[in-house]
Amino acid sequence: MNPLILVVDDEPDVEVLFRQRFRRDLRSGRFAMEFALSAHAALRVIGEVEGTTLILILSDINMPGMSGLEFLPKAREARPDVPVIMITAYGDSETRRTAMEEGAAAFLIKPIDFSALRAEIETRLRWVA
Template sequence: MNALILVADDEADMEPLFRQQFRRDIKAGRFDLVFTTSARQALRIIGDAGQHDILLLLSDINMPEMSGLDLLARAKAARPNLPIIMVTAYGDADTRRRALAGGADGLLPKPIDFPALRVEINRCLAQWGAGP
């Protein structure tokens, strides 16, 4: 079973951007990308533990219906060892403090620094046993 990187972001234009950045990794079978446009959709995937081996959750903070910070709390309750990186256009100190206090493994500002994200993905792959 391939490792999945789950991306929860209500901005639909994020999917083609991620697919372009990681096209070689996807083609090589290092991991698959799964996108959701809501926190609720992400929780359904996370809750389906038998079907998905999730390597990493990347979640926007500001989403309608349920915020990324609420998703963070619920995802950590369902899968305490799941690495979660929050992505936000608001990288202020309070947002960072709240995300890290909630169990996030990191916070990436938008626009996303894809080389920094690649480092995090490689770290998760190494811990998962797939290597960089």
């Protein structure tokens, strides 16, 4: 089974953007991406993909219902082996500090630096190879 990356964001256009940016990787089967429109849906996905090679979780911070900062410790508890990268349009130092204290592997500011994200994905792919 292909390594899996879970992307959690309440904006539906994020899926289109990620599928476009990683089109070649997805088509070739280097990895797969699953998308969740809420933190609650993401927790269900994490539970359902327990037998797969989940290599990375990318989560927006500002989402209705359960924020990314509330989701982070739940995701880390469910899958402590999987790094979680937090993504936000608001990169204030307090939010960054909270995310890192809760176990975030990294913190990305929108618009996303896809070169940096690709480097992180490549690192994770080497670990499962």
